Amino acid sequence: MSSPATVAGPALEPPAAATRRPRTARMPWARYVAGKLAAAVVSFAVTLVIGFVLFNMMPSDPVRTMTRGRPVSQAELVRLRVQLGLDKPVWQRFLDFVNDTLHGRLGYSWEYQRSVASLTMSRIGPTLLLMGTSFVISVLLGLWLGQRSGWRAGSLFDRITSSTALTLWSVPTFWLGMILLMVCSVGIGPIHGFLPAGGMSDPSLPQSGLRHYVDVARHLVLPALTMILVVYAQYVTIMRSSIIEEIGSPYLLTARAKGLTDDNVRRRHAVPNALLPSVTMIFMHLGTLISGAVTVEAVFSWPGLGDLTYEALKIPDLPLLQGTFIVFSASVILMNLLADLAYRFLDPRVRAQ
């Protein structure tokens, strides 16, 4: 899927990234890293400001939201305000918030009565497992299908791959998850459910050892499959258009003139060059993966950060939502930074000074 910003996603063109890079090519390594680090720090600071403004400057009164549906005295409202620090001026609250975040506490959850950071830490493992598995499989699948269909653009294989990708892109993630859940785990008609319906492990089994791993893997199948089906389509589109971009290049003519087979021209020459812009674009689209994780975890009760966000949303527990928002944003910034640095290593044209 697909959240709004991703609409333009596949339309963004890889060459833009490719032509932008070489300008920084002659910069010394240390300056390059420092520049990227500084940009990441600025982005993170902006995220903090946006997060703070979002949750503190809005017209809704958090104390009212918290006490909704039960009688409260005026004194209790005042006490709650003091407890939440809402009696302080805005700038003071902002400094407290920044201080809190930099010390790794991320605020205090109303519902769980624990620091948001500790809640996040306990949920980050399952999310990494789910997102990591889906990411690796969908990237491999997407890149492979993309290069095959781009090389023979317009062929039957290309038409089938592209239209499947487009259709799956248009499917709401959570709905696909619900359908898979109904068919594979609840069972429908003649099909009996054969996979667990939710959670990450069966509490009646021992929580360690080989059987535990098999159990977790069985629980992982449906959520990961849902995410892969929705996400891989983007990678197909990206890889397909960057391989089409390479097809007219003179170096491919040279390769053919050398007498290489068509397969070798594609594998040895076209694919490596098309991979570079694709990898950059893939990292730029990490936000989609996160959006997918939120809905998939909510549908399958996968005990990760997305599910935590969903629980916070139901209450609504604003500090917890704020915390998960910051964690998600920070992870995107971090991954983009890593992608930028990795690019220097991967592309010899950028590395050569």
Place this chain on the structure above:
Amino acid sequence: MSAAQVLSSQEVAAAVPARFAGVRRFARAFRHRPSGVAGLAVLLLFSLLALVAPLFIGQDQLDVTKVDGPLLSAPSGHYPLGTDQAGRNVLLLLIWGSRESLRIGIIATALTVVIGAGIGIVAGHYGGWVGRALMHVTDWFIALPSLPLAISLAAVLGQGETSITIAIAATSWTATARLVRAQTLAVEARPFVERARALGAGDWQIMVRQVLPNVTPLILVSSTLTVAGALLSEATLTFLGLGNPASITWGEMLNNAFFNGAFTADAWWYLLPPGLAILVVVLGFTLTGRAVEHVLDPRTEDRS
């Protein structure tokens, strides 16, 4: 009849065919893209359904307190798509849902386009620090993961269609802004803008009278793709419980199906149709948008 009138009516006669010729040429090129035609047909069908829905669906068929159908019953002659947990006819809900889902999708897109195009044109017109600052802001927003941002916004603003619309616009304007800025730069480099400036046109006049008409086709094409994304976001946010529980949208139907026992009752007829409707309409917008894009700019032919 004076000579001047004859001249002007001749001019009109000459101008009208020319204008229609453009439209006809466009229609001919569009007809050669079957996927685009199919997409457009789907959109027309759903728009028609959405428009005529009030003629044969009354509140007494949608109000949970007034309906008297069997609860969660399988499809039958009287209920072609079965009933929901309150005994409402799923087919009628589906048709009514197209009304509200499309409305939210289109309003959110309009808001997205206004914000995106405004920022894009201003950023493109005023180079220098204004343009750079606006593009930095856009880049920061692009880096933010959109669903968590939309969830946070909608949660802070409270349940309901207004907050969902705002949340969608706030997370999707960046793509339009970048596109429009690039196009603005291209338009401003052309001689007629220089001519307007030489004749004394101010910033406002150049942006509104010269640039805006030239970026509008592009904005319209990209907005069909934006509607597709907005519909998906609307469904997602509503499914997560941020919508107005009393309204009937496809996302709200799926939310009800998921949380009100469609699973335990094996009620596939309640789960399948709203999702398929979203899929088909999103696909319709995407196919139409891409076909128009290809017709306007044939260079995109082979690409994606």
